[in-house]
Amino acid sequence: MANRPVRELEVIRTSRITEHMLRITLGGAAMADYPSNQESAYVKLMFPQAGDKPSQKRSYTIRQQRPMEIDLDFVLHDPLGPASSWAKQAQPGDRIQVGDPGPKKLINHDADWFLLVGDMAALPAISVNLEQLPDDASGHVVIEIPSETEIQTLKAPAGLKFHWEVNPQPDPEGGFLISKVKALPWQAGQPAVWSACEFNSMRQLRHFFKEEHQLPNSHLYLSSYWKLGQSDEGHKQAKKLDNEQSTGE
Template sequence: MNRPQPRELIVIKKSFVTTNMLRITLGGKNIHTLPANQESGYVKLIFPSENQKPIVRTYTIRHQRADEIDIDFVLHEDSGPASSWAKQAQPNDSILVGGPGPKKLIEEAADWHIFVGDMTALPAISVNLATLPQNSKGYAILEVISESDIQPLKHPNGIELQWIINPHPGEKANLLLEQVKALPWMEGQVSVWAACEFSSMKMLRAFFKQDAKVEKEYLYLSSYWKLGSNEDQHKEVKRIDLEEMEQ
């Protein structure tokens, strides 16, 4: 299948969602080359780089309207190329955008649900929570940098939101796992959606697969980043990890 060609989009506006999350709204004449209904899917943001191939970073489509999409950026002290660009972006700036890639949605055909993620996963989790049937039940364990990063999220009343504060993302790799282990386990089939830093993901994976014995079709697990690594380095770590899992 042919991949869609990257298209140039234009910065429409920017706004802070919370203290450490910045939203960039993109649009322009090429926005209609993005298919409709792609919220929680990902796009590739392509940044020019001197004397080497372009820098590519992966981000989730948080909102999609007829002529705009919103991309949320987590702001770190040691900003990478994407968050640095977002901080400096001004209306009418342009950026090359590839994709979209597949939407990442939880398996709804379960008795209850668990979402687990840090701020990099919050856009995708937010879309999932907003699209679940209103009678859904379960938990969402959400790690944020500060109390001021807690944001109102549309979600079924039966999904309990639990916010964890971690001022140093990527450290305390067992933080999310310990919160999951403390959950009262509900009756019936659980479906799990979890995405976070690489080391945290591996701990969650071991628990959900080995201890909780969640079946593959009800389990989505991904690492969105790795402490101390850029996206290219993280991609290689993920490749090696997958090979080891298959041995």
């Protein structure tokens, strides 16, 4: 973050996408020299705390970008955290400190077929990935949602089959998404996989893709965006420990 400029952006408008997803459009004069072509990159928003406590930082994917505007989609968790609380109360004219975009993480297009897997937190990034795939792309999209009210209409090549998998109660062991992925037919040829989800779900998917199918890192992107029962800080610690253990294996 130290190497990325921080600018104060203004809430332009808000719009409800589904029952639990809210889109916030940010813009303002500080966008005049904003980097272009940043859809799918992440930015860090800084949410003030009471007293002298440092701001809490949260990462969000740029869902759409237009001249002088970016759209960020917020999942309205229950209970609401600092980011979702801010988003739910945001009004046009509100201002927030936002770090400039980090690297984009896109699926490898040099593949015979594609598999994208995630939950609601990953929907903005999955959506951008789908929009940028070749028109003749084929494969599967598996998305875990808490109810059918969260199903969205996403732009994607006709050869991609969507699997909206309803799971009202997340599994602490992270077994739901992996069970749906294992039920899919594994197509011939070289796949490219992009997946982001809950921490324990990510670990199970990682084992499946790396150990059972030996996918090379060039064709596999995996990330955990949150951890069930943990704060953002707890999730960061879990990711750090997991990375150290994975590196040491």
